[in-house]
Amino acid sequence: MASPALSxxxxxxxxxxxxxxxxxxxxxxxxxxxxKGIFSFAVVIWLMIVQRLHTKGTLSSALQQLLQIRPGSLxxxxxxxxxxxxxxxxxxxxxxxxxxxxxxxxKVCDHILAQLQAELPVCPGNCSxxxxxxxxxxxxxxxxxxxxxxxxxxxxxxxxxxxxxxxIAVMHNLANGxxxxxxxxxxxxxxAVSEQALAETLMDRLPPGAVIVGDRNFGVFSVVHAxxxxxxxxxxxxxxxRFQKVWNGTANAAQDRAVEWLASRSDRIRHPDLPxxxxxxxxxxxxxxxxxxTTEFLYLFSTLDLPAEQxxxxxxxxxxxxxxxxxxxxxxxxxxxxxxxSAMVEKEILIAITAxxxxxxxxxxxAQQTGISPRSLSFSHVQDVVEAALPVLAAAESPxxxxxxxxxxxxxxxxxxxxxxxxxxxFPRTIxxxxxxxxxxxxxPPRSSREKTI
Numbered sequence: 001m002a003s004p005a006l007s008x009x010x011x012x013x014x015x016x017x018x019x020x021x022x023x024x025x026x027x028x029x030x031x032x033x034x035x036k037g038i039f040s041f042a043v044v045i046w047l048m049i050v051q052r053l054h055t056k057g058t059l060s061s062a063l064q065q066l067l068q069i070r071p072g073s074l075x076x077x078x079x080x081x082x083x084x085x086x087x088x089x090x091x092x093x094x095x096x097x098x099x100x101x102x103x104x105x106x107k108v109c110d111h112i113l114a115q116l117q118a119e120l121p122v123c124p125g126n127c128s129x130x131x132x133x134x135x136x137x138x139x140x141x142x143x144x145x146x147x148x149x150x151x152x153x154x155x156x157x158x159x160x161x162x163x164x165x166x167x168i169a170v171m172h173n174l175a176n177g178x179x180x181x182x183x184x185x186x187x188x189x190x191x192a193v194s195e196q197a198l199a200e201t202l203m204d205r206l207p208p209g210a211v212i213v214g215d216r217n218f219g220v221f222s223v224v225h226a227x228x229x230x231x232x233x234x235x236x237x238x239x240x241x242r243f244q245k246v247w248n249g250t251a252n253a254a255q256d257r258a259v260e261w262l263a264s265r266s267d268r269i270r271h272p273d274l275p276x277x278x279x280x281x282x283x284x285x286x287x288x289x290x291x292x293x294t295t296e297f298l299y300l301f302s303t304l305d306l307p308a309e310q311x312x313x314x315x316x317x318x319x320x321x322x323x324x325x326x327x328x329x330x331x332x333x334x335x336x337x338x339x340x341x342s343a344m345v346e347k348e349i350l351i352a353i354t355a356x357x358x359x360x361x362x363x364x365x366x367a368q369q370t371g372i373s374p375r376s377l378s379f380s381h382v383q384d385v386v387e388a389a390l391p392v393l394a395a396a397e398s399p400x401x402x403x404x405x406x407x408x409x410x411x412x413x414x415x416x417x418x419x420x421x422x423x424x425x426x427f428p429r430t431i432x433x434x435x436x437x438x439x440x441x442x443x444x445p446p447r448s449s450r451e452k453t454i
Contacts, residue, residue, distance in 0.1 A: 038066070038086060039096035041104050042074050045351060047093060052332055052355035053387045059090035065391065066093075102343050105350040109181050112354050120176040120364040120374075122207070126313055127306075129233070130207055131174040133321035134214040136195030137329065138187055139166045140336045141345060150342050152189035166337075166345070169198035171206070172324045174213070174317055176374055177360040179324070179353050180205045200226045211235060211304065213318050219301060221267045221280070228280045233303045235315050243299035246284065253288035253297065256308045261301065287312055320375060327379040332356050359383045366413035381416035385409060 043066070051062035066075070066086050075081050122130040141147045141164040151164040167187035171180045183201045185193035199218055203226060206212075212227055212234045219236040227234045244250060246261050263271075263278040285308050287298040302311050329335040334352045339345045360374070363382050367374040389409040396402035 037092075038075060038078070038080065039092060040074070040076070041100055044093070044096045044100050045105070045108055045354075046074060048097065048347075048351040049355045049358065050390060052352050053359070053383060053390065055387070057333055059093055060088075063088065063090050063093050065394070068391070068395075097347070098341075098344060100347065102346045102350075105347045106181070109350040109354050113178060113180070113357055116176075116178055116357055116361045116364075117173075117207075120178065120361065120368075122173060122175055124175045124314075124317070126310060127211065129209050129211050131211045131213060131314060131317075132171045132180070132206060133174055133318055133324070134169070134171050134199055134202070134212055134218055135321040135325060136167065136169045136198065136217065137325050139168055139184075139329070139334060139349075140164075141166055142336075142338050142340055144340045146341055147345070151186045154188050167193060167195065167198070168349075169195050169202055170321070170325065170328075171199075171202050171212075172321055174314075174320065176364045177320075177324060177379075178357050179328075179360075181350065181353060184349070196220055196223050199223055203227060203230050203232060206230075206232060209233075211314070213315060215318060221261060221263050221278075222271050222274075224261060224280050224282070224301065224303075225263070225274065225278055228303065234282075235300060235302045235304060235311055237315065237318075238299045238301055240297070240299060243284065243286075243301075246301070251284075251286045253286055255284075255286040257284050258282070259284045259301075283311075285311060323379075328352070328356055331380050331383055359386050362386050362409065362413050366410045366416075369410050370414040372414070372417075376418055377413065378416045378418050382413045385412045385416065 047062040047065065050065055051057055051059065054061045067084075067088060080086055124131055141151055143162055143164065147164045151166045153161040153164055155161070165187040166184050168182050168184040170182045172178065180202060183198040185191070185198060195217060199214070200223065203212070208231070210232055212232050214223070214234070214236045216237045216239050219238040219242065224234055224236065238246070245264070246259055247257075251257075259282060261280045261282060263274050267278075268274055280303070282301055282303040285298075285300040285302065287300070289296045289298055298312075298315075300311065300315060304311055304314075306314075332352050332355060334349070337345050337348050339348050359379060359382055362385070363374045363377045363379070366382070367377065386409070389405065389412075392405050393402060393409070396405060
């Protein structure tokens with residue numbers, strides 16, 4: 001069971017996401033208040049988190065919580081609240097979301113992450129350092145003139161696509177699954193940014209001495225050099241061609257050798273700010289993997305001073321970031337952001353990361369309570385538990401009642417274990433195409449140009 005002090009802290013976390021001290025710090029920086037009327041900054045952020053965790057995920061579904069006077073500790077003591085005359089129209093909530101500065105969402109995202117990292121284990125069992133999994137993805141945005149200019153749609157030989165595309169890079173803690181505040185930028189257009197450049201900005205948010213684990217997309221000299229300059233060891237996979245250039249030849253399985261990775265000519269062209277004699281000392285590891293009837297070689301570059309088998313074991317956990325991204329994009333519904341402005345896109349991403357971290361925190365506390373790994377729990381199932389428990393927690397009238405419902409929520413979350421498959425799948429995992437059975441709808445001409453009919 002969680003300690004009473006932890007329960008009180010969680011009560012503050014779930015019902016007072018914006019501490020008064022944090023709001024006081026934000027006010028002189030931007031010259032804004034903490035919101036007016038019912039929709040204060042704390043209420044708006046709480047509703048946005050509930051909206052992300054709710055299955056329907058609409059403004060109206062989140063606003064229903066206010067109609068039930070939840071959470072009571074966040075709402076002001078005014079006549080409309082006491083009489084239950086809060087409007088059910090989502091217009092006021094929508095306007096309050098737009099008026100909230102992005103700085104508030106950024107501060108809250110970092111503040112809650114710091115709170116959760118202090119309560120959960122940050123180092124995996126096989127490493128004395130915190131390990132962060134690095135990966136990149138893309139998000140689809142709503143089509144507006146502002147977003148199309150800031151995040152141009154992709155183009156090919158058939159022309160430009162319709163939806164603006166945002167490129168995002170994330171880093172998640174291997175031990176507890178918590179996500180750092182991500183970095184993003186346009187995927188196409190003249191200002192397009194690469195995942196490697198976004199990864200370098202993410203390094204500034206890592207704790208000291210953290211280990212960075214990435215796949216072949218990040219196994220390049222620029223990422224390795226940036227990590228070395230900032231004091232972060234790496235475990236990165238390399239392509240066969242890049243490995244042979246650094247290794248200076250071919251290699252067999254089960255080899256471990258110290259190398260000096262020098263910047264190539266193409267590295268200097270793409271990154272002119274590199275020093276004249278830029279190089280990184282590290283180790284090259286070669287491992288042989290068996291996937292069914294095929295044999296595949298794994299080429300790794302690492303700056304860790306650990307046994308080779310332990311480094312391989314750390315990299316084998318990299319696939320967790322794939323399921324984490326699936327949870328963010330599918331379960332938290334971040335694959336398509338319906339916001340109409342760049343500022344609102346940033347707020348949606350930051351609050352979605354905050355909601356994701358809150359579910360991860362529940363998974364971590366439930367795992368501590370039962371002595372299992374947080375990674376052995378289903379994110380989707382635990383999200384259902386949190387979604388059902390949030391209204392009950394918000395309606396608690398005392399810390400004792402809150403602690404009772406919170407402990408019960410952890411008990412339910414601890415039961416959401418992933419299945420242990422005793423055998424391989426009976427059918428291969430394949431991707432099926434989508435057949436378009438219906439023609440596309442044609443755009444109607446303007447009313448003024450239509451011919452009058454009798």
